Amino acid sequence: MNPVWRWFHQLGSPPYFYRFATRWMPWFGLSALVLSVIGLYLGMAKAPADYLQGDSFRIIYIHVPAAWMSMFIYVAMAVNGAIALIWRIKLSELLFLACAPIGAMFTAVTLITGMLWGKPTWGAYWVWDARLTSELVLLFLYFGVIGLASAYDDVRQGARAAAVLGLVGVVNVPIIHFSVKWWNTLHQGETIRIMGKSSIDSSMLWPLLIMALATKLYFVFALLLRARGMLLEQERNKQWVREVLSPPQIAGGRS
Amino acid sequence: MSALRPYHALLARDLRLAFRRRADLLLPLGFAVLVVLLFGIALGGTPERLAPVSAPVIWVTVLLAGFLSLDGLFRPDVDDGTLDQWLAGPTSIVGLMYAKALAHWLLYGVGLTLSTPLLAMLLNLPAELLPVMLIALGIGTLGATQIGIVAAALTARLRRSGILLALIVMPLYLPLLIFGSGAVDAVRLGESPKAALLLLAAQTVLLLTLAPPAAAAALRIGSDNPP
């Protein structure tokens, strides 16, 4: 068997994943933290102010990485959903479920920072900019997935139903984005873009790339954290969970 | 002919069931008129204020009215065991979904589209916009039905689904609404609606190929928890 494939198979087994997550989680969390501190320092303090927008442009160091993550996570979620539906791997169901709130959080951050940035730039918190509108729709797609998954009494059934919705959503996201852009140019013409077409200075670009990496690492950290917790909850009657949780902890938790 | 017999039987049954309860069939139309009434009152009722917004208001009204029928799309079939018989039977579930979607569109999509002249009259829709409005609604409601059967299938076995169904369906309606009202807008601005109508049709064709299989997959979920 191909070693990579074998690794994936092993990862699919709950105890192995638990050990994997426990070992690597702190490293992902820590490196995400360090990189965000560096990225934000460079972005907020070192990078020069924009000649058009002044200091308000600095919000892109949060806004843009969050926007990238909001879409990246939706795709990652749908991939896990597809794996869960096709191969019925329990871990993929959990990873799928764990993706949704993290993605919704990044989408909300994108929207909030976009609105804060919009006030000084456009003079209003909300304008019907194509990207912001698409993000708002994306937020509701996340809400639909979260709402559907939690409406089922059975976690696994909820995950599978939400996975079908996630796949329908991932096909529709580009169409929604295209249609909103089409609608936008029809009604208002091009608006000012948060990132101009002009080449960006490397002192402004570096912090952005560092932040992009930091958000990715944070995503993995949060994903492992959530999936690990859900795994323990779902497998609480299994032998390996009893072995993992030492007796005092069990006495402290559910009896 | 005999290969299509099961699907034909389901289509005929759904249409027959709907006509057994004719009053229920008129509810979406009543709802649509009511929404239009609310808009008309809120906008002051003058033709100058109504005419520019009439097309988008009709679009939103029709989508909402069609949405209301989704909750009852599969629930009776879940409750009386029909759904389990489909899943345990030899017939293709995807095929049955096409029959189900066709019945729903004929009853609600076509029904609401045909009642548009009434809504248009109430809202002072400029007469030259009515033909494009009818074409766009006819195509758009077919697409909306496809989104609807997926959402209804996903929530069929849940005890309550109202607001959740809205949360699932509405964002997915967006491209249909944009291209559909875009086509009407193009005519209003004296341009050709062709581009918008083609995009609307493309979106509907895509939904026609993807939605019934997705709905069939969704209906299998939760079969181990019978009502």
Added chain:
Amino acid sequence: MSTNAANTDVQPLLHARQLTCLRDEEPLFVPIDIDLPDGHLLVLEGRNGAGKTTLLRALLGLHPLSADELRFQGVDVLRERHPLCAGALWLGHLLALKGDLTVRENLHYSLAIGSDAEAGDVDTLCVDLGLAGYEDTPTRALSAGQRKRAALARLAASRSALWLLDEPFANLDAQGMQVVERLLATHLARGGSAMLTSHGVLPITLPATTVRLEHAR
């Protein structure tokens, strides 16, 4: 044709080894073996909640099961249940009748949607089931026993090799039970087989093999 007949002699219609249903990935009852030849009747016994209904549903792919072996007409159906679904007729607790439709309309629909093996004239079926005169009555207006008969009419029309019947005698009067027994006898005589669930003494005299489901753990 003769080789086919020889095959069916060797292969039981339904063959299962270490079969049990799963709930939360745990076995629901102590695994059972099934060998159901053509023309035989198998009765599933067990207390409430033992998993009789669930076993019938699981065979049709409506519930997860585990087994070392599961064959239908010699075909492995452990992973892909479609051959079994196509060759079996299942009547569950829920009758899948639409109250707003008449007996005739309901039957027309259920015969058309079921397997091709089902055929028959609706009027004859109604006479057969003692529903003559009710053909055009909405099933909503029928009694529970009459509704059950309307659902059982599918049996009279069925040419499926395997019948999976969940409590076929529930809600029926003595005469109704006789009708079911007659339908079963005809089916078995034709070489068909049936599996039915019961939690009491069966009101019929047909020879049957009994399998008892015992709670796991």
